[in-house]
Amino acid sequence: MTIDVFFSPAVVDETSVEGKTAVVIDVIRATSTLVEALANGAKAIFPTLSTEEAVKLASSLGREDTLLCGERKGLKVEGFDLGNSPAEFTAEVVGGKQLVMTTTNGTRAFAAVEAADRVLAASFLNLSAVVEALEGGGDLVIVCSGRENRFSLDDALCAGLLLQRLGVDGDGDVVMNDAARVAADLASNYTVSADFLGSTAAGKNLLGIGLESDLELCASLDRHSLVPEMRERRISVPPQEGLDT
């Protein structure tokens, strides 16, 4: 079994993910937000790379049941219904809706792993559920969304906690790439908290634009027990797994 971690979607190619399960992580904030949205009754999320593509897709899906969501430079795109703060995605707002979502980093990561056999979304909010979904599985690729293709500590720690909870440490039959070894080490060096997130580059950026309340929510370990899965560019909770409340 192999476990590869990539600290940036830019270095992921088709051969890196083909035949494997891919887990996409964007702690601050895309995967945290989509877990929150699905937990609050959103039917599905469609990630798009550009705002133009988002507008077009929302229009073709039918605007009455679809919300346009996403950010540029951390802030809600002008004219969109929602930004990328998980707290915006309440049951009242997103229940029964489809969401079209474009974010700076997270949607790139989903695009990078489209060739994988299976694509799951992880954040601190649903970490244990993802671990459970992966147990006994085959080759694994974890893609950290990073920031503008650069290393992001919040995503790397989430990857590391995932590895720690999967019980892999580089010994035995599991072959880990260099980045996976380092991510696994991080789990012993840091503790998940709003303060920790606020010390990372992505967290400092949120503090700078007045969105510090997002940090507490993004640091909420195992707040939900669902595992979002992407099929045909549509992210939802597969029926057999049900929704938590």
Added chain:
Amino acid sequence: MTIDVFFSPAVVDETSVEGKTAVVIDVIRATSTLVEALANGAKAIFPTLSTEEAVKLASSLGREDTLLCGERKGLKVEGFDLGNSPAEFTAEVVGGKQLVMTTTNGTRAFAAVEAADRVLAASFLNLSAVVEALEGGGDLVIVCSGRENRFSLDDALCAGLLLQRLGVDGDGDVVMNDAARVAADLASNYTVSADFLGSTAAGKNLLGIGLESDLELCASLDRHSLVPEMRERRISVPPQEGLDT
């Protein structure tokens, strides 16, 4: 003072390095090899991105005093004088010569930092000398050459040891980016040795092509006390610093 580490040259842009000192690291093997070559009396090294550019430059410099060096997929380029194994660069072979050198990852990193105020080359072979050259300096950027733009543990540990020896830990007045924080942590988790290098992706690749003897040399901490510096795409030891023996 800011210290930024980049795990790949692909994410370094001009604004990342302008006005700063940049340190390029390619433990396996470009910066190890060029330190060894300069210690053995090579006059200068000219890094080039392509083999074609290397051949052209060597020809314009005059082939009698110039050696063509470099690798593709780890092995010597056909028709070149030398590959990229530091042990090839003995005083008998490189003394008094200019070297034109093209490698898969290291030369990309030098190209990425051309806009910096000052560009130094570091490896385990000259780590203390680089630390001494940096003491009391201003903003610092450390660029790990990586492997095909991906994270490389050998380079990251070298960056981390550099930070550890500089005495920076993220507290106090030094502002470190996320990657610098992680690199600094690595210094406590790993020890430099041929075995360690053999456990990394780059090291495994060398083992696979029968170049395991390079690992011992690349792990030789402080074997030399010189600091290569790049000026106008020419890497040499500035006269005031002299050559060690």
